Amino acid sequence: MNTSAIQATGAPKAVGHYPHARRVGALLFLSGIGPRDPQTNAIPGNVYAQDGRLLDYDITAQIHAVFANVRAVLAASGARWDNLIDVTVYLTDMARDFATFNALWAEYFPDPARAPCRTTVGIDALPTPIAIELKCIALLED
Structure with a gap:
């Protein structure tokens, strides 16, 4: 298999030691x-103590940034936003952030019939101080 x-x-x-996509x-x-942020490694919307x-964090800023990063990986792979077929969403605070994410x-996907399938999971933490992570699968066109 190729x-x-x-x-x-x-x-x-x-x-970690893994590719952006396979x-x-x-x-x-x-x-x-x-x-x-791909240039600075900063996390948009995070507020730190001295x-x-x-x-605190701004989930709206993080959602826009994670979608931009997914687009960048798709583009580098020869895919488009419309090629997404399945997305798993990890939120560190489901009660606080789910409604904002849903909106x-x-x-980003105004037509539910054309949107990818989606599963949203509430988790305790991610490896860095981010509030959201996406795991995606896309179908590439020949």
Whole structure:
């Protein structure tokens, strides 16, 4: 089977030793993508205390950033936003952030019949102080 790993220069560096995506036949599997800025590695909307503790975050800023990072990986892989077929969403505060995520999702995918399938999971933490991460699968066109 034909497989190839993709590293996207327009997306933030991976937190571990893995590719941004892997193509397997006509499917593209994206590793978990967060909202970190690809140039600075900063997390949009995070507010820190002087001692470095995270005080607050702006989920709207992080949602827009994570969608931009997914687009960058898709583009580097030869795919488009419309090629997404399945998205798993990880939120660190489901009670606080789900409604905002749902509203922005509807802006990015206005037609539910054309939107990818989606699962949203509430989790305790992610490897860096981010509030959201996406795991995506896309169908590539030949």
